[in-house]
Amino acid sequence: MNVPAAVVFFTLFALVTVLGFVAARWRRGDLDQLHEWGLGGRRFGTLVTWFLLGGDLYTAYTFIAVPALVYGAGALGFFAVPFTIIAYPIVFVVAPRLWSVSHARGYITGADFVRGRFQSPLLALAIALTALLATMPYIALQLVGIQVVVAALGIEGQGWMADLPLIVAFVILAAYTYNAGLRAPAMIAVVKDAVIYVTVIAAIFVIPAQLGGFGKIFAAVPPPKLLLLPGQTSTFVTLAFGSSLALMLYPHAMTGLLASSGRRVIQRNTALLPAYSLLLGIIALFGYMALAAHVGDAPEFAHGFQQYGANYAVPALFLRSFPSWFVGVAFAAIAIGALVPAAVMSIASANLFTRNIYREYLRPRCTDKEEARVAKIVSLVVKLGALVFIVALPQKYAIQLQLLGGVWILQTFPAMILGLYTRWLHRWGLLAGWAVGMTLGTWMCSTTGFKSTTFALRLGALSVPGYAALWALLANLAVTVLGTLALSALRVSPGEDETHPEDYFSDRA
Amino acid sequence: MSGIRRNPWKWHALLLIPFVATLWVPFYDRVEPSVAGIPFFYWYLLLWIVLVAVLNGVVYVATRERRGE
Numbered sequence: 001m002n003v004p005a006a007v008v009f010f011t012l013f014a015l016v017t018v019l020g021f022v023a024a025r026w027r028r029g030d031l032d033q034l035h036e037w038g039l040g041g042r043r044f045g046t047l048v049t050w051f052l053l054g055g056d057l058y059t060a061y062t063f064i065a066v067p068a069l070v071y072g073a074g075a076l077g078f079f080a081v082p083f084t085i086i087a088y089p090i091v092f093v094v095a096p097r098l099w100s101v102s103h104a105r106g107y108i109t110g111a112d113f114v115r116g117r118f119q120s121p122l123l124a125l126a127i128a129l130t131a132l133l134a135t136m137p138y139i140a141l142q143l144v145g146i147q148v149v150v151a152a153l154g155i156e157g158q159g160w161m162a163d164l165p166l167i168v169a170f171v172i173l174a175a176y177t178y179n180a181g182l183r184a185p186a187m188i189a190v191v192k193d194a195v196i197y198v199t200v201i202a203a204i205f206v207i208p209a210q211l212g213g214f215g216k217i218f219a220a221v222p223p224p225k226l227l228l229l230p231g232q233t234s235t236f237v238t239l240a241f242g243s244s245l246a247l248m249l250y251p252h253a254m255t256g257l258l259a260s261s262g263r264r265v266i267q268r269n270t271a272l273l274p275a276y277s278l279l280l281g282i283i284a285l286f287g288y289m290a291l292a293a294h295v296g297d298a299p300e301f302a303h304g305f306q307q308y309g310a311n312y313a314v315p316a317l318f319l320r321s322f323p324s325w326f327v328g329v330a331f332a333a334i335a336i337g338a339l340v341p342a343a344v345m346s347i348a349s350a351n352l353f354t355r356n357i358y359r360e361y362l363r364p365r366c367t368d369k370e371e372a373r374v375a376k377i378v379s380l381v382v383k384l385g386a387l388v389f390i391v392a393l394p395q396k397y398a399i400q401l402q403l404l405g406g407v408w409i410l411q412t413f414p415a416m417i418l419g420l421y422t423r424w425l426h427r428w429g430l431l432a433g434w435a436v437g438m439t440l441g442t443w444m445c446s447t448t449g450f451k452s453t454t455f456a457l458r459l460g461a462l463s464v465p466g467y468a469a470l471w472a473l474l475a476n477l478a479v480t481v482l483g484t485l486a487l488s489a490l491r492v493s494p495g496e497d498e499t500h501p502e503d504y505f506s507d508r509a
Numbered sequence: 510m511s512g513i514r515r516n517p518w519k520w521h522a523l524l525l526i527p528f529v530a531t532l533w534v535p536f537y538d539r540v541e542p543s544v545a546g547i548p549f550f551y552w553y554l555l556l557w558i559v560l561v562a563v564l565n566g567v568v569y570v571a572t573r574e575r576r577g578e
């Protein structure tokens with residue numbers, strides 16, 4: 001075991017644990033109300049929102065998987081950068097409307113909005129289930145981040161003991177999330193982000209210098225990986241564009257946005273959050289630094305690569321480049337980095353289940369207090385599910401499901417995002433489009449054996465490889481529009497719209 | 510407080526620039542001109558992270574409503 005690294009690692013972890021429990025007293029609210037527990041009372045200002053969203057959107061898994069993809073696939077893996085660039089103009093324009101209508105009508109989840117806008121509990125259920133399905137494997141994957149760094153610290157055990165650190169970390173996380181709700185990840189995010197910035201800034205000064213500069217690093221990249229191959233362009237573009245459309249639809253992103261204290265807080269953050277994208281861009285380059293450092297050939301890392309594949313590239317690079325105590329800091333950044341999104345995702349899932357399934361279908365007359373209590377319990381169940389998933393099943397299932405989750409979540413775009421702008425779309429048209437998009441997207445992925453979300457669309461003699469989520473969305477939109485035209489012609493009731501035009505501009509007084 | 514501006518669309522049009530700049534791949538899928546050993550493909554995209562932040566900031570300020578009048 002790497003003792004200095006482990007000491008620093010566990011000290012930082014303990015600090016975060018204390019903070020997580022203290023968070024319940026921070027900006028104290030009535031935690032028996034779902035909007036207090038699950039949205040922090042919609043009171044987070046610019047700085048807290050910056051930390052929370054930054055800690056929440058840029059997950060530990062992202063920080064492991066993006067450089068792993070660059071390490072393995074080269075330039076194609078860099079699609080994450082244009083993705084995060086164009087995501088923010090979208091958030092700038094769209095998110096204030098969502099915030100306003102949710103603020104005006106007391107919506108806590110995206111499905112709440114869809115229900116109110118289209119008077120369709122069934123469509124809301126479809127949206128809620130999709131969001132839950134997309135989020136669960138994402139939570140599980142956050143655990144992979146912890147698993148990889150614990151293994152890299154050299155902490156090993158036999159049988160179930162091997163998973164003990166993971167189980168302990170998650171029990172602690174579950175306890176303070178139950179207790180403090182969204183306030184816990186908001187507070188921990190401050191530490192997480194500080195440690196991540198320190199790690200990346202240190203790495204960008206230390207590692208290229210050790211490797212003889214960026215010229216040497218890029219010279220070590222095999223030429224076919226350095227730029228996009230001719231056939232990769234459409235995949236790169238559709239992955240970036242499709243992912244940026246999907247970003248806001250993820251429940252953890254929506255929860256972070258709705259927890260802010262106003263429209264302008266969100267817009268201000270679209271100018272500030274790219275600081276994290278810059279981190280992500282640098283971290284993506286770590287993939288090439290790992291190539292240049294030949295960590296894949298080093299015998300001391302062979303075991304790690306065998307077990308975790310390319311996901312081990314960045315931990316190996318850190319172990320090779322940093323003094324032992326700083327390895328502890330860097331690994332803590334990844335492990336704590338897993339806790340923030342895992343907490344927000346489980347809270348968002350709990351909000352969805354409680355609002356759109358429990359209160360809608362099981363206990364319509366439940367009190368606010370009962371609603372908050374159920375959400376707390378569900379947040380525990382969700383985390384337990386993720387834990388069992390990652391401990392009991394091969395990791396590849398979580399990875400495949402998370403890829404599928406991205407395809408699925410984009411199918412809620414017409415109801416959630418177009419719905420913010422127009423009421424013209426018919427509720428049953430939206431439901432039909434959603435069903436077609438989900439089926440088609442899943443089928444496209446199945447043709448690759450669920451290994452990839454890239455599907456070659458054939459247009460006559462032309463074959464265009466691209467992100468299956470986007471192809472499925474096109475079919476979804478076509479069915480939604482045709483369905484709307486048909487249902488309107490048949491005069492099928494479109495339902496009442498409980499929102500008013502001014503709701504979409506409401507702001508904190 | 511004056512009324513909320515409901516038509517900031519002219520300013521929002523500025524936000525289309527990053528889409529063209531980052532999704533028109535043939536423009537930047539090249540090695541030269543490289544800077545400090547970093548190929549164009551990579552530093553161009555990293556530069557756009559900064560530019561999109563600036564653009565969002567400009568649109569934010571330009572669409573600011575005047576309070577307290």
